[in-house]
Amino acid sequence: MSAPEPAAPDGSTTAEDLWPAPVAEGPVDAVVTVPGSKSLTNRYLVVAALAARDSRLREPLRSRDTELMARAVHGLGVEVEDAGADWILRPQEVLRGDTDVDCGLAGTVMRFLPPVAALAGGDVRFDGDPRARERPMADLVGALRDLGVEVDDGGRGTLPFTVRGRGGLRGGTVVLDASRSSQFVSALLLVGSRCEQGLTVRHEGPPLPSRPHVQMTVEVLRDVGAVVDDGTEGTWHVEPGELGGLDVQVEPDLSNAAPFLAAAAVTGGDVLVPGWPQSTTQAGDLLRDVLDQMGADVSLEREGLRVQGTGDLYGLDLDLREAGELAPVVTALAALADSPSQLRGIGHLRGHETDRLAALAAEINGLGGDVTETEDGLLVRPRALHGGVFRTYADHRMATAAAVLGLRVPGVRVVDVATTRKTLPDFPGMWGSMLTARASDTTRA
Secondary structure, eight states, X not given: OOOOOOOOOOOOOOGGGEEEOOOOSSOOEEEEEOOBOHHHHHHHHHHHHHSSSOEEEESOOOSHHHXXXXXXXXXXXXXXXXXXXXXXXXXXXXXXXXXXXEOTTOHHHHHHHHHHHTTSSSEEEEEOOGGGGGSOOHHHHHHHHHTTOEEEOTTOSSSSEEEEOOSOBOOEEEEEOOTXXXXXXXXXXXXXXXXXXXXXXXXXXXXXXXXXXHHHHHHHHHHTTOOEEEEETTEEEEOOOOOOOOEEEOOBOTTTTHHHHHHHHHHTOEEEEETOOSSOOOGGGGHHHHHHHTTOEEXXXXXXXXXXXXXXXXXXXXXXXXXXXXXXXXXXHHHHSSSOEEEESOGGGGGSSSOHHHHHHHHHXXXXXXXXEOSSSEEEXXXXXXXXXXXXXXXXXXXXXXXXXXXXXXXXXXXXXXXGGGTOTTHHHHHHHHHHOOTTOEEEO
């Protein structure tokens, strides 16, 4: 495989690490081309690894998370070839064991690949960044054991652990509580067709977060010929059968478009993101409604999604359970709005790259804001903000939220903006280009 080594996150903080978030000198006016969806790219990589034929992913996202996934499936024996902007995957009949998977801080890698590892012919060892060892895994590990998979985790229910692959899965029915991460459901569904008996997954517990991501998984499986029954709420069944190959253009990452479109609302400007799909399973599509409610003019045009700021930025009462990844940027917008906001349904964000609720409250309050944690979200009361250091906790979405605040607040200095490489190869370059662009320019990753 010729994909580049994934960039390691910067664990230290020096003066050089502090990125001065640029203040907008006027309304932004830019066309911003957003790279491919991380969520789709990593799902495509997994199903292509399990398919019976070769696949081609056209213009997939090339970032730390997706390169980690590509390297992991390569380690399991799948040939991954660079073909210009594309990836070509050539799967093997039997997945290889005796390999190590570096999960980094990627939830999709640490959750999606352990069930795949059960199909390998040997041990597969999983570990990742220090924070990855704190992210919830116990419910998925328990589900795998219920399916007869041996997982050696020392009783922790977290990374590091070893999956002792035996070349197959019997399948059947598994019941789990996926309220801490919908990725647990997706992880099991992705291997369902390779189970001897097929696989039925039933969620029992508090409401499932980020349900659009499970629907995305279902649609990706159907794209490669899997038979999936999702007609009963909270239950999914995948029939056993062969998966076909893919030849697919990867959609732009709609959640990664959030800070750029937010910039139009904050500055009273005009930002167009080309290629916005008319129909999608990406949860980030909710951004259209959010920005409209907050006072921007939002239009889905033939060319893409256009957001135009009106000079007004309103607070809102919003349930973000379906699209929690938007919460950091929406919180930044709420801190700059002219009335309070209540963000609900996002308690599960405490188990993401960092405890996002605590981190957002601490960092915005450190700039003079007024953000209070609630049981399942945040209450944001706008206050005059001032400059200061904004820590990111190795969380890419904390860094992009800080950039949005910096558009209007002089002196915001962001710790380790390079953490954005998790999903955007060059966020600082894109951000700077957007701020200096003319309407005819295109800002690219």
